Amino acid sequence: MKLQPARYRLEVRVTPRAGLLDPPGKAIYQALHALGYVEVADVRVGKAIALEIDAASEEAARARAEEMCRKLLANPVTEDFEIVHSDNAPAAGDHR
Amino acid sequence: MRVVVVRFPGSNCDQDCHRAVELAGGRARYVWHRDRDLGDPDAVILPGGFSYGDYLRAGAIARFSPAMEDVVRFARNGGPVLGICNGFQIACEAGLLPGALIRNRTLRFHSFDQHLRVESADTMWTSAYESGRVLSMPVAHGEGNYEADPRTLERLEGEGRVVFRYVDLRGQASEESNPNGSARSIAGIVNEGGNVMGLMPHPDRAMETVLGSVDGQGIFQSLATHVSPVDTR
Known part of the structure; x- marks a missing residue:
């Protein structure tokens, strides 16, 4: 019997590398301060990329996601990435 | 000189580059990003535009197109590759x-004429200029802020690979004359071999008096001289 792969939902967070200029983050920081939220010490703006991956295990799904980050999803010069969330509950639209 | 201009979905300076090559006495040919018929050109241009809508990051998806595999191989073998604006991002x-x-x-998004200083006339792309000359070319970009780690920047400077810098009318580089925040006001660089150049300003849009500037001609003339020194003597 063939092992049925499960669908894993992973979220990849891509953020501008610390220390590097983050113009959108800076603009939002200034806007928050202008609104009186002076307690905000830093703002960085990145992307959240939701992936649904069919894999034999969560470990395998994560390994593939990490490879995707290195290859395409994050720029190694300017960005860091983190795979922050995982669950293998049936994904939306998965009607198998 | 025979030059290939690669067209990506969203390229919008491909015709400008084609015309620029022909104005410099060369023959230009388009290659669609899905095709693998680079042929045997003297040089390749990656034109400006918004390849793949700039989704994810500018240039991030275009780099994986079939034509780019051939372009990377061409460049690794020493072939001249010029990346202008989005082409710089792709490179x-x-x-x-x-x-x-x-x-x-x-x-x-910046869209205006910008002064640049030729930092090195010692490349195949800039031999028609004198070092220190101040040029005017249009810029048209939202992501032109050049960043690299400090060691890379030191290396670029030390090896004379910063080819163009943003300056003011008098040729001075300062915070005010740096339109987009680029590290060290860098507007254009070359690779180690000098055969790949990327720049954010548009020499392809500064080729004819009617366009407001002819300062881009030098890049295409330099390339023509490099690929066929006899013809231009």
Whole structure:
């Protein structure tokens, strides 16, 4: 019997590398301060990329996601990435 | 000179580049990003535009197109490759040039004429200029803010690979004359071999008096001289 792969939902967070200029983050920081939220010490703006991956295990799904980050999803010069969330509950639209 | 201009979905300076090559006495040919018929050109141009809508990051998806595999091989074998604007972003994403281009520090799309200084006339792309000459060319980008780690920047400077810098009318580089926040006001660089150049300003849009500037001609003339020194003597 063939092992049925499960669908894993992973979220990849891509953020501008610390220390590097983050113009959108800076603009939002200034806007928050202008609104009186002076307690905000830093703002960085990145992307959240939701992936649904069919894999034999969560470990395998994560390994593939990490490879995707290195290859395409994050720029190694300017960005860091983190795979922050995982669950293998049936994904939306998965009607198998 | 025979030059290939690669067209990506979203390229919008492909015709400008084609015309620029022909104005410099060369023959230009388009290659669609899905095709693998680079042929045997003397040089390749990655034109400006918004390849793949700039989705994810400018240039990030274009670099994986079939034509780019051939372009990378061509460049690794010493073939001249010129990346203008989005083409510069694609060349960085493809690893042909170091560093990356992030959002302009103003958060605005820039579209104006910009002064540049020729930092090195000692490349195949700039031999028609004199070092220190101040040029005017249009810029048209939202992500032209050149960034690289400090060691890479030191190397670029030390090896004379910063080819163009943003300056003011008098040729001075300062915070005010740096439109987009680029590290060290860098507007254009070459790779280690000098055969790949990327720049954010548009020499292809500064080729004829009617366009307001002819300062871009030198790049195409330099390339023509490099590929066929006899013809231009």
